[in-house]
Amino acid sequence: MTATSRQLALAVGGPPQTEAQAHSQTGPSNRRRQCxxxxxxxxxxxxxRPxxxxxxTSGVVCPGYEDKKPLVWLAPGKVKTRTWKRKSPPTNKTKDDNSSKGDNKEQSGSELAKAVRSEVSGTRTDHLMHLFPGYELRDETCDVIEATLYWNEQVYPFFAANQLTNSPWLVPVSYIQYMGxxxxxxxxxxxxxxxLLSLSSRKNDLHHAExxxxxxxxxxxxxxxxxxxxxxQNEKRRISDYTMAAVIVFLYADLMGSVTASNWRxxxxGFMAIIEMRGGLRSVCxxxxxxxxxxxxCKIIENLxxxxxxxxxxxxxxxxxxMRGLTQEIYETGYYPFLPCPVQLFIDIICVNRLRYLATQPESSDTLDSLQTExxxxxERIIDFSPETWSAAKTESQEQFLTMAQVYQSAVVVFAIASLQSVCVIPASAGWRAxxxxxxxxxMALLEKAAGSQVLRxxxxxxxxxxxxxxxxxxAAVRSFVAKRLAEESVHLGAYLPLATKDILEKFWSSGKKDWDECFDTPYALVT
Structure with a gap:
């Protein structure tokens, strides 16, 4: 029992007493009783009292003033005092010798155990690593509790303080005992x-591996x-709410790590298979x-x-x-953390992906002209989008939302032209190049501006x-800026995906390739 818990126990051990009651209980003989x-x-x-x-003052747990000395917990194998035995009659000398030998063995065993524990303790101390600040990892149950504290005391406050507005998706971890x-x-x-990612610049290899x-x-x-x-065996359990939530949490966890990020598909x-077994997206929503x-x-990860x-x-x-109508309906539920992309532009990304896919199908040669017109x-619709009108409807942080709308509009324009030219849907004309x-x-200018904002970066x-x-x-300065920002964001967010993006882009920069599909020649999930 710690000093704090002992004091609390003594403080709340009984109802408050009046001065007369206290005097009557202590009495003349107990008034100056020593603890x-x-x-x-x-x-x-x-x-x-208490x-x-x-x-x-000395930081010692006060044992109190009871008539009998309170018991004290000792470490296993530790002996503080021994009861001395009277000498037995001479006829029991053999028995006394055996008893003495037993005591010596017990004492010797106790000293040996103490030495072993000291050695093990010293070894553990040399290799101890405090992964979560202020907490020490022990068994799996302790890991779960400490991870919950880490999310709620380290990660959640950071995310909450760096949002443009309140988000219904950003909540602390609670009811951990019911999560399965x-x-x-x-x-x-x-x-x-x-x-580990947030400490990557000063990690120790031995501790990192452990x-x-x-x-x-x-x-x-x-x-x-x-x-x-x-x-x-129970189908309802296979497609239950808990199973859906577990798959999503596992998806997010795998996207955070360098070893597991490629498992996202x-x-x-699997998640979409569960959705279909439950009647489809609309039915589930x-x-x-x-x-x-x-x-x-899922839709944000999938479409990006x-x-x-x-x-x-x-x-x-x-x-x-x-399903873009349903996606727009869900998207407008509230601000999604770190993705202040106007919903119209997000839907436009979905439309661009569809045109890219149709252009690769065998029958696309017959409809290439119609795809180009579309x-x-x-x-033209993307270019005509008005960031000013969209941000004016916001009730707070209008200037920051305006900057983000301009960033995403320019990004979607560049993405649409580059990716559609990669599949020959948009001609490589001087007009589109301009x-x-x-x-x-x-x-690029807007990204440099956003880099100076703690919230927008x-x-x-x-x-x-x-x-x-x-x-x-x-x-080269532009490429250096992008690479540096991605490396910073990996540490800033404690996520691997910015580093994965940096590796992909640096490989593309050093190659002789130039098209969008040559840069992203493998399916990558780079945004969560």
Missing amino acids: WECQRRRLVCDSA VCAKCK VTIQHTLVAMAINHR VRARFHQHRCTAIQALNGEISH HHLN DAAPGYKTVILF ANSTSPAYDQVSPLVNFE AEDLL VKTIHGSKL SCVMWPMIVAGFEAKTGT
Whole structure:
């Protein structure tokens, strides 16, 4: 029992007493009674209640003033005093010798155990690493609790303080005891990943490897639990709300880590399979408003991942286009963290991905002219979008929202032209090249402006990807700016994806390639 808990226990041990009652209980003989600790230390006790001032000042747990000396917990194997035995009659000398030998063995064993514990303790101290500030990792249960504290005391306050406006998607971790094994251990794995990435510039290799092993331990436990849910005999349990939530949390966790980021498609496909078994997207969203947050998270990852994937190898681009009305409805539920993209421009990204996909199909040669007409109409709509009108409807942070609307408008224009020219839907004419150059320069200037804002710097991940592609034909200073910002954001957000983006762009810059699909020649999910 700690000093604080002891004091609290003494303070609330009984109802308050009046002065007369206290006097009657202490009496003349007990008025200056010494506490047991002061007696042991041969000090003059001040007899203060509930604990004496000398014990409190020295940081010692005051044992109180009871008639009997209170029991004290000792470490296993530690012996403080021994009961002396009377000498037995001479006839029992053999028995006494055996007893003496037993005592000696016990004392010897105690000393040996103490030495071993001291050695082990010293070894552990040499290799101890405090992963989460202020907490020490122990067994799995402690890991879960400490990870929860880490999210609520380290990560959540940072996210909450760096939002343009309140977001319904940003909530602290609570009710951890009801989350189930999969989500609990996934949260621990996410916390470990976040902490390691945020400390990447000063990590120790030995400690990094040790904690990384713990990450895999929790991830393995989560996988086993999730497999148990998915393969359960009861179909309702296989497609339950908990299973859906567990898949989404696992998807987010895998996107945070360098080793697991490439698994994103498996999780998305599994999640959409559950959605289909439950009647489709519309049916799930109509069942309860809470499902919309989960659906939007998937749609943001899916559609932005499609933009950085080969045109022919996207995830359901036609279905996403058909469901764009539902996506817009969910998107307008509230501000999604670190993605202040106007909903009209987000829908335009979905439309661009559809045109890219259709252009790669065998029958596209017969409809190439119609695709070009549709693409040019789409580009005109994107260019005509008014950031001023959109930001004026905001009730707070209008200037910051205006900057973000301008950033995303220029980014979508550059993305649309570059990606559609990559599949020959938009001609490589001087007119479109000029439009792309103008918006590319504007985008870079706006990104430099956003980099100086604590709130806006983390809201431009997808535009930074587009600017990185355009930097291929830019100056070395522009490429250096993009690479530096991506490296900073990885540490700033505690996420791996900015580093993955940096590696992809640097590989593209050093190559002789120039098209969008040559840069993103493999499906990448680079934004969450």
